[in-house]
Amino acid sequence: MDLGLKDRVALVCASxxxxxxxxxxxxxQEGxxxxxxxxxQKCLEETRQTLEAETNAKIISVVADLSLKQDIEKLLETVEANLGSIEILVNNTxxxxxxxxxxxSESDWDRAYQLVLMSAIRLTKGVIPSMIEGGWGRVINIAxxxxxQPRGDLLISTTFRAGLAAFSRAIAAELAEHNVLIHTVCPGVIGTGAMLNLAENMAAAGEITVQAAKDRLTFGVPMGRMGEPEEIAALVTCLASDRLNYMTGQTITIDGGKLTVPLKSAYADASRRINFEGKL
Ligand SMILES: NC(=O)c1ccc[n+]([C@@H]2O[C@H](COP(=O)([O-])OP(=O)(O)OC[C@H]3O[C@@H](n4cnc5c(N)ncnc54)[C@H](OP(=O)(O)O)[C@@H]3O)[C@@H](O)[C@H]2O)c1
Structure with a gap:
């Protein structure tokens, strides 16, 4: 199926x-x-080169701290100057x-507010005028x-990302007539480097194997495993495509089915509950 993404201009944040x-x-890969x-910068440039070699697409890299307003302004200017108007924005942090x-602490909340919520609001506000002018746009938030399923041990993420989903739903209606569509994707436990590091830290702290730590992280996931980053990417790519044109303002969970499990049975064994440092 042609997803209609060839020659579209995308900005993927924190990438x-x-x-x-x-x-x-x-x-x-879709063009x-x-x-x-x-x-x-070093890691970013290595990734740029790898992606360009693997996909033959035009890839540019821009160093930016998404928690800083001035970096976001520079980021948008640089992308538009080098690739043209942004048609697909992926708000990730x-x-x-x-x-x-x-x-x-207060400063934890203040910094995370800038990083998680204000970055997405600034970027979205920055790209929408040209999306409307072009009559086509996609904004996809990673939450x-x-x-x-709120988590008290990930309170900042839970709070600001619920705000991000609400922000997206609230602006979706006024953007819909311009064919500018906005969604929030909500991953469960996905096996990125950060998540695999967490499993290793849990293993070291709890004197358990890495596999046992992964089992704890995926406790209550009916599919019995972590998701793969490529599985999140596939969903985002479909949402960005020219094929899912009749949906907007959706909050979509991708978590191996965990949300389908009644909370009572997922957490029946209280001893399996973990905090983020991996302690029981
Ligand atoms: N993996 C999961 O299971 C999972 C589940 C739910 C939600 N999420 C959320 O999804 C997001 C991505 O997770 P991930 O697992 O892919 O993380 P990751 O592997 O640690 O990658 C994070 C990326 O963000 C960049 N970054 C960090 N702080 C930044 C900043 N201030 N400005 C610009 N870029 C920044 C990092 O590069 P630099 O450090 O060089 O800036 C890196 O490229 C996170 O916000 C996470 O909370 C992840």
């Missing part, structure tokens, strides 16, 4: 690694020109700090399954 990198690759960004209410 030197993990979900962002997989999404950038998937869009590039889009893709801008990637992150803070570490780095991880906000984990923790429960008592563990989180978390905690939007639908």
């Amino acid at each position: 030197s690694q993990g979900l962002g990198k997989a999404i950038a690759k998937s869009l590039a 889009a020109s893709v801008a990637i960004c992150s803070r570490n 780095g991880n906000p700090p984990a923790g429960r209410l008592a563990q989180l 978390t399954s905690a939007v639908e």
